[in-house]
Amino acid sequence: MTETVNPANNTTDALDSGTLDSGTLDSAIAVIGMSGRFPGAPDLDTYWQNLVGGVCSISDFTDDELLADGADPAEIGGRDYVPSKGYLADADRFDPALFGFNRTEAAVLDPQHRLLLQTAWAALEDAGHDPLAAPPRTGVYVGGGVTEHMLAAQTDPKLAAQIGALQVRILTDREFLAPWVSYRLGLDGPSLNVQTACSTSLTAVHLAVQALLMGDCDTALAGGVAVDTVRRRGYVHYQGGIFAPDGRCRPFDERSGGTVPGNGVGVVVLRRLSDALADGDPVRAVIRGSAVTNDGAARVGFTAPGVDQQTAAIVEAWTAAGLEPADAQYVEAHGTATELGDRIEASAATAAFKGALGTGAIGLGSVKANIGHLDAAAGVAGFIKTVLMLEHATLAPTAGAGRPHPELALDDSPFHVVDSARPWPRPERGPRRAGISSVGIGGTNVHVVLEQAPPSPTAPRSTSPEILLLSAHTEEALRTVAARLATALRAPDAPSLADTAHTLRFGRTPQPVRAYVLAADHAEAATRLTELAEGRAVSTPAGADELRTLGEAWLRDEHLPWPGQGRRTALPTYPFEGESFGALTLDTRRQEPASPAAEEAPESLGGDNLEHSIRALLAEALGLDPSHDPDMTYFAAGGDSLTAVHLVGTLRDEFDLDVPLTLFLEQLTLHEMARQIVAGRDSDDSLDALLSEFEAE
Known part of the structure; x- marks a missing residue:
């Protein structure tokens, strides 16, 4: 059925509000949906309550908790071990059936992929769009971090033997984060993985904005995910390193001593503002401009940030917005709380915002104090925080903020650190505006200019059921x-x-x-x-x-x-209820039982024994329990072409059976398939030819 919307003169209302003119309408990007999971916050409502309450959601683990999750007793007993992290609870839970994965695939699928799929689904729902019927030409721009699960899976020969080395890589490598979202949600726009270290997710937002402005796509999902491990883990503090000695991240504070690692995921849905208003999308905020730079060789070392290009990224983003940096009332900083990082960021931002109206006129904060440093998801965590502040017209505090570090000279800068929740008054000229900065190891600097959403048209009153x-x-x-x-x-x-x-x-x-x-x-x-x-x-x-x-x-x-008729609106999103699928570790890789099909030599198997073993092989590859429906077809049981290629190879290597790949495309029940395999169905196609044909497709 065709959807009908009533725009209710949205574009006219937006222009009449004084926030946008016809020129900026063409270059502005609407944030129409958001979803995220962060330490201490399974959803964005909880995230906001934690932020506005100044809650520090960094967890401190007991020895028993760490040992139960497999930590090394010798390591956690060390003098410099810090048992703290921005821990993401239930990061290993997943509902595979909702996304078309069988249980074997779900167990191998990296937790980052699982979380990103669910978060992308929820973000589209938040935007009022059916996740499996998203608008045409929807692009995906995301990135993730390196995970223990990925490294363990890709170096496990038993796992490769079970489902195939290529399948293992596709299910675990961060290179396939964006393609899995596009494939499982049926999104046909560009699908790009983004990797710029700590600035990954905000760089992804910038690239999505550029793609929308250039017409590469009409809707875009952008964000990032970082789950290095689903287990409770602390870290070892080294003198002069980047990690804090006490498990607390205190950006721009006189007590700052470094950052604290954390895990999380965030995705935002973007459209050109003119399209969003015309189609009745719920606009949560507006991106007015963005920019990316790199420090090049103008820094003391590869991992060190640079001042000049951070300043350039800020100035270029506000210039792209057609505004001055002085138009900002708040800046969400990268704010790692490291000595070098905070000093350089403060210097760069002071130079960029020097035209602000008065000393201390602009609020400054960093969400890392609340949740830790989320690596590839750090930028989108700050982006979502800033959208929520604009929506609520409230400045949220940096958790635990104390006296600013004297070496940063903030008293003589345009900034003041926001240390308590306070109303965000609308400025005399223009709407509320903010900047978000993110900096990556390797020198990639990103800055995004955000503005409050134009007023929404008032819905007509109705007493009709x-x-x-x-x-x-x-x-x-x-x-x-x-x-x-x-x-x-x-x-x-x-x-x-x-x-x-x-x-x-x-x-x-x-x-x-x-x-x-x-x-x-x-x-x-x-x-x-x-x-x-x-x-x-x-x-x-x-x-x-x-x-x-x-x-x-x-x-x-x-x-x-x-x-x-009606309009899209933000409503509670789907309550994912999946079970725990765990994650692999490098120390204790999953020990798979020997395949029933491999327990006996091929020559000892014949007739019913061979058919039984092939059924067991199929069930194992598809993650089926013994009570599975025998009348399921291969694809109904969660099979796909890559698993079929692996099964063809296993049947050849372990049973000396040449089975055509086309057999798996037929509408046969699994038991019928096993019987036909035993019967040695003839085929002129060699395995090599089939593999070549598959790869060509």
């Missing part, structure tokens, strides 16, 4: 969806019921477990959603027969002649 369509992968998830939506509709700033209904219809992927609720106002909707969440009978209003008929058609997965 609406139908809220709900679906999920399981009954439990459906109850959670209903409970979260009920809470959202009770909030003072809840979206209109018409926009809520419209977003649920067009901005969510229809899933097998379904329900619907009829209501004429927010209170009625929240009550009935709560009934559904609690497993009680859901009351229905009198009349509304047409909507009830529509709801019953929804339950039967029939065509829906959608009534009325």
